[in-house]
Amino acid sequence: MNASEKAQGVEVATKIAVIVHLFKSHFPDAKADLKPWRNDPDTLELVDPHSIDIGFHLPGWSPRFQSRSMLVQIRFHQDPLDQSQRFIGVEATGFNYQGQAWRLSTVENWQLEGNYQPAADVGEKLKSFCRQVFEVFKSQTNNQFSA
Numbered sequence: 001m002n003a004s005e006k007a008q009g010v011e012v013a014t015k016i017a018v019i020v021h022l023f024k025s026h027f028p029d030a031k032a033d034l035k036p037w038r039n040d041p042d043t044l045e046l047v048d049p050h051s052i053d054i055g056f057h058l059p060g061w062s063p064r065f066q067s068r069s070m071l072v073q074i075r076f077h078q079d080p081l082d083q084s085q086r087f088i089g090v091e092a093t094g095f096n097y098q099g100q101a102w103r104l105s106t107v108e109n110w111q112l113e114g115n116y117q118p119a120a121d122v123g124e125k126l127k128s129f130c131r132q133v134f135e136v137f138k139s140q141t142n143n144q145f146s147a
Contacts, residue, residue, distance in 0.1 A: 003034040003054045015136055016052060022132045023056055023072065026125040030056040036071055050076045050085055066116035067094030067101045074133065075107055087137035090130045094118060106130050 003016045020032045036055030052074040061068045071093045076085035089107035093100055094114070102114030104126050112123050 003052050005035075012052075016054070018136050019052075019072070019074065019133060020054060022129055022136075023054075026129050027056065027058075029058055030070070031058075032056055048073070048075070050078045052076075061096060064119040064122050065094060066118050067096050069095045071095070074137075087134075090133050092126055092130070104130070106134070 016034070020034075024030060024032070033055035036053055054072045054074075056070045056072065058065060058068050073091045073093075075088050075091060077088050078085055089105065091107060092104045094102045094116075096116060100114065101116035102112050102118060104110070104112050104123070110127065110130075112118065112126075117123070118126070
């Protein structure tokens, strides 16, 4: 779900701001987009209501990133009993003019996958960013989050 729609309280808004700051500390040229998803029925059908989604756009296509835009999705698991959400990981996806170029998931194996891999240093910075996001949510009691 768009980060702009998830920023309903001070706690969530602050965490979103920290995540944007962390990403930009690794990739200063990236411009944050707190509303990467369109508000139409076809798009909304694909959106995970239990994630916080932030887009990042570079000034142009980057050979080091093998992309122009990236989508960062902060993933949560919804507990059906008490309706709380538990942080489970980060998924980052790079997009070029052909669509998805690469993907990094901490929910799976922390490996970059895709036909167009970013430079090794970019991959390491992405993993460092993901580790920092874990630290942001680590401070929660039992990783519970009300988004």
